[in-house]
Amino acid sequence: MDRMPKWADVLLIPLINLLIAFALSGLVILAIGKDPVVALQTMVQGSFGSTNGIGYTLYYTTNFIFTGLAVAIAFHARLFNIGGEGQAALGGLGVALVCLSIQWPHWLIALPAAMVGGAVFGAAWAFIPAYLQAKRGSHIVITTIMFNFIAAALMGYLLVEVIKAPGSMASETSPFPPGASLPTFHEMLAPLGIEFNRNTPANVSFLVALACLVFFWALVWRTRLGYEIRAFGQSESAAIYAGINPVKITVIAMLISGAFAGLMAINNVMGEAERLILNSVEGAGFIGIAVALMGRSHPVGILLAALLFGFLYQGGAELSLWENIPRELVIVIQALVILLTGALDGMVRGPVEKLFAKRKPA
């Protein structure tokens, strides 16, 4: 049945895709008259060469784990949630409202409350597209795209007109109270005697993201709900025949998806900015698509893919700083990864399958 060994499917193909994406990006760098090798060195040095760089890399990684999980859980139910961007923006609103509601005595109390706030708001923003898909058959891809734009308009309105800090020029809320300030890697590692740069935004949310990866694995492969989601994703008609309610599974999968996206806000809003600003998500919702595709919707893959994109993001910032290559290069790499792993999968898979078939005649 299987035309090639499992390791080739989960490791070899993504690696080949990644190599092609990097090779093409290298050509882009050559085409604009820069040296791809120097560019790669700058990126590696900038993202892993110092605790400052590592801090930023892990900060971005944290964002991408959350949005990657959001896209992945929907993929398991064969739903394509492009709305992570909007759901994460609304999650930011939830986190901000929680953080600004009272003078939090300690972050250990504020964090769970903020997580609930972010998850609930993110899930709520995913609910309407989910419900419309399940009940009215409106295509979830289109509705989630529309909801991204509606979210952008809504957040713009709220930040300019409603929750803007009084007397502030910028469209942002007041800073969160000190009790809602999350410990950074510097504060967490200092008691252990490890010196970590104090200016990086990496914070305790990274550990929450890792916990979410484990939670995701347990949910999808070790619970009845996860089984139902996967069964629904594999074959809707078979799932219905087995007594699985398609409306319920669609809505629940999207609620979990929106909640993961919303949770991202504990990192970028609560952990880094410590107030809600305009356009706080900065495209992380879309990177989740690339992360989930590359990570094959599996937690280990998502962690690795999120790390890769964290590296690309931080490395890309260094590139624009030192090499005068715009950080949009990362968007090109992201596009190539999505194209190759998501849409042009057959292009690589076909020849590789043939190769294995030749070596091992069935």
Next chain:
Amino acid sequence: MDFLTIIQILDSTMRLATPLLLACLAGLFSERAGIFDIGLEGKMLAAAFLSAAVAAATGSVWLGFLAGVGASISLALIHGLASITFRGDQLISGVAINFLAAGLTVIVGQSWFGLGGRTPSLAGDARFNPLEWPLAETLADIPVAGPLYAELISGHSILVYVALLAVPTSWYILFRTRFGLRLRAVGENPGAVDTAGISVVRLRFTAVIICGLLCGIAGAYLATGLAAGFVKDMTAGRGFIALAALIFAKWRPWHALYACLLFGFLEAIGNRYQSIELAGFILPVQFMQALPYILTVVILAGFVGKAIPPRAGGAPYVKER
């Protein structure tokens, strides 16, 4: 609100509806042939950049136009390769194309012009300038009809008229020619088309190329007609509004015109007024920006007439062996 203001808003509606209309018709051809395309935005963006870049370099807007259309068709071919030849996911391919265009336009633009992703401003022959219709000056003084003629009908760039002409042309091609019948059939039931001995792959590729062509014109208009040069991310979601208009129009050319005029009108109003007071309520400008998307969700939800996409849309065709 006086008469002249209304004319001005309608005039600006025409200009703003043009790129939407062209992109919407582009999506119409593609989706009617069963190829979903959420990469309209990226194709427009690439065309906008290259048309402005080549026009700036050569001083000829027509060379720029050709380059822009070429860029858009290249991206359309990538989409075709992914979704027709390799039977990949059409939605994912569209997402990738949007990012590809967003990234490449800035990188190449920075490398060529060093202006942070902008192209130099275009002037003279490097732009599509307004066409003055005969007697527009003379007739402008006639009350009502004069300004209507001089402002609203005359004085747009040629691509505005191209877009308007594209509506009956698209309708004719799709609903009155053999090619159109086959194209629609391939979006509903490709198996039947294949049985009739017609190549599904060739038909779908043709549709995708037409889509690229129209998106290219839309992008070229944005950078060389509506604006005078390219700026980073200048499509600003127009590809998605066009997609919304396509659903709003339920995949029909004339309705696409009405939908795009409506959305163009909303944008024109939003550009002109910061907020609008309507029956005691103050509508913020953000609401106007979000309205096309909200309307589309309502239409999609089927509360106001159901929007049913072409049946074979999004599914790659696998020939029987």
